[in-house]
Amino acid sequence: MSKDWLWIIAHFEDLVIKYSGKYIAVFNEEIIADGTSRKEVKNMAKEKYPGSASSIFLVPKEESLECLL
Amino acid sequence: MSFIEFPYSIFKEIKIPIIPVKIYLPNEELEIAVFVDSGATYTIIRADEVKDLDFNFKTGMQKMIQVGDGSFIPVYLHNLKIEIGEKKIPATIGFSERLGIEFNILGRKDIFEVFRVCFSDKNKKTTFYEE
Numbered sequence: 546m547s548k549d550w551l552w553i554i555a556h557f558e559d560l561v562i563k564y565s566g567k568y569i570a571v572f573n574e575e576i577i578a579d580g581t582s583r584k585e586v587k588n589m590a591k592e593k594y595p596g597s598a599s600s601i602f603l604v605p606k607e608e609s610l611e612c613l614l
Numbered sequence: 615m616s617f618i619e620f621p622y623s624i625f626k627e628i629k630i631p632i633i634p635v636k637i638y639l640p641n642e643e644l645e646i647a648v649f650v651d652s653g654a655t656y657t658i659i660r661a662d663e664v665k666d667l668d669f670n671f672k673t674g675m676q677k678m679i680q681v682g683d684g685s686f687i688p689v690y691l692h693n694l695k696i697e698i699g700e701k702k703i704p705a706t707i708g709f710s711e712r713l714g715i716e717f718n719i720l721g722r723k724d725i726f727e728v729f730r731v732c733f734s735d736k737n738k739k740t741t742f743y744e745e
Contacts, residue, residue, distance in 0.1 A: 546633075553623075553647075557624060557625060583662070603647070609716045610625050610630060
């Protein structure tokens, strides 16, 4: 598992509180973009760090976390 | 026996088995987070994740899948490859516009035949053992 995904997991609670329902891009253990679609966030990330391979994650909303699947 | 461990994501005592996987679409790779769901027959990805990509998910085989409220949702199945940890395997992957939750789901078909999947809420991790 990449260090960026480990960072997402380690900061999951904070991410849900601050970025609920949004896509984020994480690169080098830092959020470099956030937005409402994967495409938007991917483009923002590439603009900021051309050639980077950021991890893009849809942060779930708190009300979604207790679920029956 | 080789294995891959994924720590749970945790929110206020709620433990969630989310893992990153890579799905190999015909023209590109898609790295996404999925909720490991042993109760799901198929892996199902939200259509929003692929809507801006060069991939027409509706060309897949349509199946109506029953969900939690008893209703049926259309899912389009494709034969693709998925990478979990460093293991890349062929798998049936479904896509749906009607998956009404925020998680993509990693289901059993083709995945649980390759891995023995263990959930440990005590140790807060999901382990994939290669069978």
